[in-house]
Each structure stands twice: as structure tokens, then as C-alpha cells.
């Protein structure tokens with residue numbers, strides 16, 4: 087069994103939003119991810135954001151690629167449209183769906199492997215075209231699903247569960263998104279619900295390409311030598327009849343820090359992540375300042391979080407292409423086939 091259905095029991099006193107839905111109405115199946123995986127916290131934040139925004143679930147199309155992160159759309163918005171694409175191909179499928187039906191809210195969920203490795207070309211072009219979407223990368227620096235190989239966002243010098251150091255330079259998807267013309271760019275941490283929920287709400291209400299890089303710890307690959315809880319130790323001391331992976335449950339890493347402050351977050355593998363939250367005076371309309379700040383803080387070993395850039399006047403792909411203002415499936419035969427005279431005019435313009 088790859089998933090577990092949730093029992094449909096709603097407590098009668100559960101709070102409803104303005105359109106009469108409880109949070110449970112925005113949930114999906116029971117997650118099969120490792121206990122404590124950051125991705126589950128992001129799913130919870132998406133559920134909360136959609137509930138608070140009174141979004142009708144059937145108006146959302148959630149799309150993903152392949153990976154633990156790309157499995158998560160199964161665990162939220164169970165009443166929405168869903169498309170689990172091939173590895174790294176979510177952006178082009180999302181672009182096509184968006185062009186066909188502009189009336190849905192498009193939510194692309196991907197991983198750092200799915201988007202920064204195999205799907206990097208797809209990511210680049212969807213952002214550059216200004217597709218009206220929320221694009222979330224659940225960034226853990228590894229290919230979690232295939233057992234922890236480095237992804238293209240892994241920091242140089244970080245050590246894999248096998249003790250091998252990563253020698254490659256990391257891709258910073260936030261800096262790339264800014265350079266590529268995303269009109270809403272933010273970074274957060276999966277365990278910072280206070281920051282993440284408003285950022286997702288802002289992205290859902292933004293018209294244009296909204297990109298969110300959410301750092302999301304993978305709890306399964308904190309496999310340091312000497313630990314009696316490591317996979318190797320468990321295997322060596324396990325007289326099992328077949329090869330098993332033991333996913334030891336971990337607590338979710340939650341953080342709570344104020345605007346302008348920085349915080350050191352110890353991850354399950356003992357590494358320390360230094361987050362810096364943008365302060366309240368920060369102006370997210372200045373793209374150059376955002377690019378500078380990311381680089382400056384990075385040089386000091388810090389990861390800046392918050393809404394880094396927004397362009398409220400942005401046009402989306404439909405605006406660039408001058409498409410019809412309604413979904414294509416609502417056009418009637420006469421509108422779809424304007425007749426021989428219109429065709430002759432187009433042909434004449436091409437001669």
C-alpha cells in the first residue's frame with residue numbers, strides 16, 4: 087500500500103472558513119513520509135494558507151514531479167485537481183495546463199533534485215515566461231527518495247551519509263528566480279509556520295510567477311559514523327531475513343524568531359543552519375537590493391528568509407501572449423473556428 091486514506095470524521099465544532107470548509111476539507115491522504123520530515127510541515131502550511139484564504143478546493147490544480155517532495159500533493163488538498171508528472175517535468179505540464187485554463191490556481195510542488203538537477207531547464211523557462219503559479223521547492227539538499235545523494239543545492243563541503251564531501255558549488259534557486267524575472271520571490275524554513283503561511287498566502291494571491299524556496303530538513307540521512315542509531319549500525323546488528331531500511335522517527339524542527347533576528351538551527355545530522363529573517367524596514371520592491379543582500383548574508387554564512395522581492399504590477403504569460411480572457415474549453419465552435427476570411431487574413435499577413 088502506498089498511501090492510507092484518512093477516516094472522514096469531522097468533529098462538529100471544527101472551525102469553518104467563510105465558505106463553510108474546515109481545515110480537514112483541505113487535507114489529503116495520510117502522509118507516508120518519514121516522521122519529522124520537513125515536507126510534512128510544508129503540506130500543513132499549504133493547508134492552513136488555503137483554508138485561511140477561503141479558496142474553493144476545486145479551483146486549485148496541484149502539480150509535481152518525482153521525489154518525496156513531489157509525493158506531498160497527495161497529502162493536501164484532496165479535493166483539488168492533481169497531476170504527478172515525470173521527474174523534473176512539472177513546469178512544462180503546469181505551463182500547458184495554465185494556458186488551457188487560466189481560471190485555476192496553479193500550485194507546483196517540487197524538490198531540489200526535481201527542479202535544480204534534472205528539471206533545471208524546465209524551472210528556468212517556466213519562471214522566465216512568467217507563468218501565473220506558485221512554485222514551491224522543498225529544499226533539503228539531497229535526493230531524499232533515492233537515499234540521499236547530493237542535489238545541486240547541496241552546500242560545498244557538506245558531507246553525505248557515507249562521509250563523502252560535496253565538492254561542487256551549490257545552485258541558489260532564489261538568486262536564479264530573481265535573475266530570471268520571477269515577480270514574487272521568498273525563502274523560508276519548513277519549521278517556521280508563522281513565516282511560511284503568510285508567504286504562501288501572498289504567493290497564492292499574486293499574479294505572475296511566484297517562487298518559494300523552503301528549506302526542509304531530510305531526517306532520514308543523518309547517518310554519522312559511530313551513531314548507534316545509524317542505518318549501518320542497525321543493519322550490522324540486525325539479523326533480518328531481508329534488507330530493511332529503518333526510518334527512526336524524529337521530531338519536527340520548529341523555529342520561532344523575530345523579524346530582523348538570526349537564529350542557529352541544529353539539524354538532525356548535527357549541522358547548523360543560520361537563518362536571518364528580513365527586518366520590518368526591508369523594502370521587497372527593490373530587486374537589486376534583494377540580490378545584494380542574499381550574497382552579503384551568504385558570505386557571512388547566513389540564509390536570508392522572508393519575502394525578498396515582489397512586483398505587484400507584473401504581467402503573466404497570458405498578458406505577454408495576449409490570450410483570450412477565458413479558459414479555452416469555454417470557447418464555442420464559432421470562436422474556435424473564425425472561418426475562411428480570418429484564415430485568409432492571417433495567411434496574407436505572413437506573406
Ligand SMILES: Cc1ncc(C[n+]2csc(CCOP(=O)(O)OP(=O)(O)O)c2C)c(N)n1
Pocket residue numbers: 152153154155156173196197198199200201204224226228229230231232237
Ligand atoms: C528520469 C528519472 N531519473 C531519475 C529518477 C530517480 N529519482 C527519483 S526521485 C529523485 C530525486 C528526488 O530528489 P528531490 O526532488 O530533491 O526530492 P526529495 O526526495 O529530496 O524530496 C531521483 C533522482 C527518476 N525517477 N526518473
Ligand code: SF4
Pocket residue numbers: 118119120122123124125154155226230231303304305306307
Ligand atoms: S527520505 Fe528524507 S525527504 Fe524523504 S520522506 Fe524521509 S525525511 Fe523526508
Ligand SMILES: [Mg+2]
Pocket residue numbers: 153155197198199224225226227228229230237
Ligand atoms: Mg531533495
